[in-house]
Amino acid sequence: MDELLVAKVIVAVVMTVSGAVIIWAARATASGRLGRNEITGIRTASTLSSDEAWLAAHRAARSVTEAGGWSVVAAAVAVLATASPVQMVVVVGAGTTLLLVLVLVGARRGVRAATALPRPDRPA
Template sequence: MDDAPLAIRIILAAILIVGGIIMVWIASAAASGRIGRNSSAGIRIPETLASDAAWSAGHVRARALSVTGGVLTIIGGIACLFPLGSTGLGCVVLAVVVAVLIVMMMAARVARVAARAADTERPS
């Protein structure tokens, strides 16, 4: 087996681990209210951006899925440190990207439903 160069494995691992940690922090911060509506971080879809109540409700409901996406990213980063060949390393990265994309799409859907419900419950 031809191992992927150590430097490449370390760089990929660092990117994924740091990215996963940031994802977990953002998910927790947005759900707890430390991050309010903004144009940079969180689940920024029209439904969650409609109001503060929608933002909060969407992030509270999607927190578990969002944290799961971050944890999957961290696990993928750790897996990059294993002595894999270039093909194996590529497969790990691809699998992480696909898994996280699916989980985050699910989080956005949950957030959309919760945000819409929160906006319909608001008094006019």
């Protein structure tokens, strides 16, 4: 095995596992299987304020966050088709940039959904 092929396989595996974890987390938080915690999810003051806010935020963010996870999986497949280290870096960069954008859009949607809920400590 040449060095480029080994690097491509390692990068593809890491990206695939990362994408799968993001997809799982998006689904688990949106379904309520994964509640408020200190490790994963949209952790802001508004989303952590209640279980209802947590769930509303993650339901609002799910589709976009999942798309981010799938973008990394797709980039992992594309990495295997690259012919040079430069192409590999470009594909990895594009996939992770798309992931970042989609996760941030999802987080914004989630925070908006959480803050839109009526709270007993503020007037409606």
